[in-house]
Amino acid sequence: MNLTAEAAIQRAQVSLRNAGVDGPRREARLLVALATGAERSLAADARLTPEAQGRLAALVARRAAREPYAYLAEEREFMGLRFTVSRAALIPRPETESVIEALLEDQPAQHVLDLGTGTGAMLLSLLDRWRGARGVGVDRSPAALAVARHNADALGFRRRALLLASDWGSALRPDPAFDLAVCNPPYIPSDEIGGLDPEVRDYEPRLALDGGSDGLDPVRALLPGLVRVLALGARAVFETDPRLWDGLAELVSQSGGADIACLQDLTGRRRGLVARFAGTRE
Numbered sequence: 001m002n003l004t005a006e007a008a009i010q011r012a013q014v015s016l017r018n019a020g021v022d023g024p025r026r027e028a029r030l031l032v033a034l035a036t037g038a039e040r041s042l043a044a045d046a047r048l049t050p051e052a053q054g055r056l057a058a059l060v061a062r063r064a065a066r067e068p069y070a071y072l073a074e075e076r077e078f079m080g081l082r083f084t085v086s087r088a089a090l091i092p093r094p095e096t097e098s099v100i101e102a103l104l105e106d107q108p109a110q111h112v113l114d115l116g117t118g119t120g121a122m123l124l125s126l127l128d129r130w131r132g133a134r135g136v137g138v139d140r141s142p143a144a145l146a147v148a149r150h151n152a153d154a155l156g157f158r159r160r161a162l163l164l165a166s167d168w169g170s171a172l173r174p175d176p177a178f179d180l181a182v183c184n185p186p187y188i189p190s191d192e193i194g195g196l197d198p199e200v201r202d203y204e205p206r207l208a209l210d211g212g213s214d215g216l217d218p219v220r221a222l223l224p225g226l227v228r229v230l231a232l233g234a235r236a237v238f239e240t241d242p243r244l245w246d247g248l249a250e251l252v253s254q255s256g257g258a259d260i261a262c263l264q265d266l267t268g269r270r271r272g273l274v275a276r277f278a279g280t281r282e
């Protein structure tokens with residue numbers, strides 16, 4: 001006899017709880033919806049087809065091995081847009097949405113640079129809101145760039161977004177200069193990666209996480225190239241770990257950043273830093 005939706009949820013819930021997954025009932029419901037293709041939750045007594053039961057078993061096994069739900073669903077919503085995600089790129093986070101939300105309160109930029117673009121979430125969501133803007137996203141990971149290019153195409157930004165393989169700003173020419181740079185660099189100190197949740201530690205790309213000895217090595221590496229491509233008076237915005245904010249501010253200031261200010265996340269923590277740069281050109 002085929003399982004009812006409620007029985008399938010309960011079974012999945014037990015497996016997920018035993019595997020240490022947070023919120024196992026909620027996750028079980030999501031997996032049943034994914035396996036059955038249901039947009040909304042099924043009636044408790046609806047019966048799963050044998051095919052859906054097979055898909056559910058495979059999904060539960062992957063989630064019980066602590067693979068993040070977003071990699072199973074192959075998508076994640078960010079700023080109201082649906083991004084394709086894969087293990088090649090970091091799953092866009094709500095903390096990053098709060099940085100973007102804070103930026104949107106300010107004047108629109110014309111030419112946006114996204115350093116370490118991953119899925120393209122920051123760049124493409126800004127282009128979505130600022131219809132007159134165009135931008136460049138760079139990433140050192142060709143696999144992440146393929147995801148970003150897919151998202152740029154799927155969301156209709158291919159003509160306004162250029163996605164380039166580059167070690168931070170090294171492949172960029174200073175002309176035309178950018179009036180806004182956004183960057184969510186890897187910022188987990190290397191020796192803290194082992195203590196992260198398995199969903200992050202075992203599945204998200206190390207290149208997207210590893211911030212070196214103190215979490216700020218990527219920022220040290222990228223600042224000289226960034227300053228070179230900024231327009232006069234351009235803004236640069238960084239996401240960070242609130243614990244690293246003071247150190248980040250010092251590095252930014254040493255590179256010529258002024259008017260340094262804090263962007264808070266939804267819990268009031270210092271999640272973003274914005275600075276203005278003198279730049280080299282109009």
Ligand SMILES: C[S@@+](CC[C@H](N)C(=O)[O-])C[C@H]1O[C@@H](n2cnc3c(N)ncnc32)[C@H](O)[C@@H]1O
Binds near residue numbers: 096118139187208209
């Ligand atoms: C924390 S993830 C941010 C991804 C995306 N911007 C977001 O907010 O969801 C950092 C990104 O920086 C990229 N990255 C790491 N080192 C890099 C480098 N040297 N040059 C360019 N990109 C790099 C990683 O591949 C990753 O996509």
